[in-house]
Amino acid sequence: MITVKEVSIRFASVLAVDNISITLQDGKLYGIVGPNGAGKSTLIRAMVGMISDYSGEILYDGLSLENNRRVLKGTIGYAPEDTELMPFLTGQEYLHMLADIRKIAEFKIDINNLLEQLGLQEVKDIIIGRYSHGMRQKLSLAAALIGSPKNILLDEALNGLDPISMFNIKNTLEGLANKGHIIVFSSHILELVEDLSHKIIILNRGKLIAQLSHSEIQNMKNKQGKGLNDYFVELVQP
Amino acid sequence: MLLIFKYYLLQFKNYLKNLSLRIKLEIIALLIIFYAFFTETLIKYFNQLLSEAHITSLELTSLAQHILLLLFALSTPFIYINLIPRQKGFHILRIQPLSSSGVLGVLIIYFLKYQSIILIIAAPVFTAIAITSGFGDIFIFSVGILFLPIIYLILTHMLSSVVYERTRVIIHYFTLQSLYFLCYYFLYSTKQFYAFLPIAAIFLFTILVIPRRNMLWLKWDKTLQRFIPADNSSKKPWQKVKYNTFPKIVPESIHPFFVKEVLAHLRNVNYMRLKIVSLVLFITILIILDFYFEQNYESIFMLVCIVFIWLHYSHQFNEKYIRSEPVSFIKTAPFNFYQIWLGKFFTEFLIIFAYLFIILVALIFHGSGWSEIMQVIAFFLLFSIFLLATIIIFRLLFYDNVRKAGYAYHFMIIFSLVMLINRFYLVAPFITLTLLIYFGYLSYRQFAG
Numbered sequence: 075m076i077t078v079k080e081v082s083i084r085f086a087s088v089l090a091v092d093n094i095s096i097t098l099q100d101g102k103l104y105g106i107v108g109p110n111g112a113g114k115s116t117l118i119r120a121m122v123g124m125i126s127d128y129s130g131e132i133l134y135d136g137l138s139l140e141n142n143r144r145v146l147k148g149t150i151g152y153a154p155e156d157t158e159l160m161p162f163l164t165g166q167e168y169l170h171m172l173a174d175i176r177k178i179a180e181f182k183i184d185i186n187n188l189l190e191q192l193g194l195q196e197v198k199d200i201i202i203g204r205y206s207h208g209m210r211q212k213l214s215l216a217a218a219l220i221g222s223p224k225n226i227l228l229d230e231a232l233n234g235l236d237p238i239s240m241f242n243i244k245n246t247l248e249g250l251a252n253k254g255h256i257i258v259f260s261s262h263i264l265e266l267v268e269d270l271s272h273k274i275i276i277l278n279r280g281k282l283i284a285q286l287s288h289s290e291i292q293n294m295k296n297k298q299g300k301g302l303n304d305y306f307v308e309l310v311q312p
Numbered sequence: 313m314l315l316i317f318k319y320y321l322l323q324f325k326n327y328l329k330n331l332s333l334r335i336k337l338e339i340i341a342l343l344i345i346f347y348a349f350f351t352e353t354l355i356k357y358f359n360q361l362l363s364e365a366h367i368t369s370l371e372l373t374s375l376a377q378h379i380l381l382l383l384f385a386l387s388t389p390f391i392y393i394n395l396i397p398r399q400k401g402f403h404i405l406r407i408q409p410l411s412s413s414g415v416l417g418v419l420i421i422y423f424l425k426y427q428s429i430i431l432i433i434a435a436p437v438f439t440a441i442a443i444t445s446g447f448g449d450i451f452i453f454s455v456g457i458l459f460l461p462i463i464y465l466i467l468t469h470m471l472s473s474v475v476y477e478r479t480r481v482i483i484h485y486f487t488l489q490s491l492y493f494l495c496y497y498f499l500y501s502t503k504q505f506y507a508f509l510p511i512a513a514i515f516l517f518t519i520l521v522i523p524r525r526n527m528l529w530l531k532w533d534k535t536l537q538r539f540i541p542a543d544n545s546s547k548k549p550w551q552k553v554k555y556n557t558f559p560k561i562v563p564e565s566i567h568p569f570f571v572k573e574v575l576a577h578l579r580n581v582n583y584m585r586l587k588i589v590s591l592v593l594f595i596t597i598l599i600i601l602d603f604y605f606e607q608n609y610e611s612i613f614m615l616v617c618i619v620f621i622w623l624h625y626s627h628q629f630n631e632k633y634i635r636s637e638p639v640s641f642i643k644t645a646p647f648n649f650y651q652i653w654l655g656k657f658f659t660e661f662l663i664i665f666a667y668l669f670i671i672l673v674a675l676i677f678h679g680s681g682w683s684e685i686m687q688v689i690a691f692f693l694l695f696s697i698f699l700l701a702t703i704i705i706f707r708l709l710f711y712d713n714v715r716k717a718g719y720a721y722h723f724m725i726i727f728s729l730v731m732l733i734n735r736f737y738l739v740a741p742f743i744t745l746t747l748l749i750y751f752g753y754l755s756y757r758q759f760a761g
Binding site for chain 1: 330554572639643645646647
């Protein structure tokens, strides 16, 4: 379980995350949506330990991230929004190296599966410096999933995937959630969030403005004829 | 052009606005310390020159001015060929429909960005001359310093355009600069017309530029085509070395970091070329020393070795040879500080082993005694370890920005040297060590949790 307790993050005069509290249960897929500058990436970056200058508390199964960062890093898989990777390693070598650092025993099968699912088999022996942006994004996603960490946080990492890779990754993420993993992802694509998430978290201007379960959205659709898209626009539009 | 200047200034203004008050105060305090130190030292030196070397204040002004111009002249092609192509802003603007004057404005901004370092150096000289020589000389000094770089910029653009299109050699530029400074030296030594040289130079360069004026204004776009990002990757035989087949020569916990660094070097053509050329040059110089420098062999040998070891480490803060670490990797991958530190240390030390081996062989061939050889090897071993250990601390402290790490490291080195020169012999090593421990701790803190 991940607990975000009254977390606020300020960058100079801008309050990027404003007193957010959420609890993320094991075995669930969470989609975070919000307009640009809503605080999605900032919140995820704080949750993976990339931002440590915040007030409030972030707990993983009761352990504070601030005080147990080294231990908890091993349980977190993170795919960032930017795709800055190591340009002189090949895609396969990069995953191999991460598996070594994470001390994952069965990494060879894992790496091959991930490369297959994401359609990176053909380019696995080419150095990352020659990858396109899309390829780097897929590799970054594979890096987050390697060793199937307990907590997977994906910051806009599913946005640019091609249909086949998306289909495969959706199955993988659902499979992991069924095994008790927590998956948190942010996206602008509301259809994807609606389709994949068990629960949707809506942020606007750093504030948590709504939390909806999949069934609540279905009810809304059936009773009011409104989808997530309409609801989102209603909430966010000034 | 004015619009370009306006937006760049706005960017700079916003950057300053975002700096915290503590950093602003630190910058101001350090600038005052350096400014005061260099001004005081220069005033003493200038007074000594005026009283003992029998030169007039005008000659002194002219000399100081030309030393600074020499710095401008030498740095110009480096900025033009190496630094401008790496500017992100430049690449963004390159694809915009800019007018010729707009492109010229962008180029001037980047020249000013780097050559402002020389202007900062000029500030204490300016003050020292004002105090020792008076206002009249300052006027001549200012005219030269403010106007000649503009002429140099135009001339360099013109020359490099011509040279790149035809020969791809920059030697013409240096030939012309050498001629100018030789001419200056000749006139200076005869002590005639020295004060009018900047004006004469402006006149001369204007004459040179006029016949080529079309190139200046019409060929900007063509010239910019060569500003494409450098591709340092390659598929040479050494790229066949793979991560998973790499022999385990370091402890298992350090292995991934070590192999990552080694492969990054092996696959960087620029790095490999630099190391091979340096080693060949080192061997050649040691052979020449052995044959032709019987007298003072030991001292020259030591100096050459120190310079080459220093040069070996010099690539550490250059983005051509070293890539910044991805922030997400450093912040989220589960490893300890010592793993990444040792990974980098062992990688860079591989070449040091080669240097030490060459030093050993050179000393044996020279006929040095075993105890002397051991002393020399031990000295270089400790020297290399100390230097590398401090460099890696800075690289990890600024893991996401290689250049910033370089600025910080060199700032510390200059600070220590200033302290040593300025009579604080005993305090300087203590302060340096304290600073190193402090920076080491900051660097460690980033990985602790």
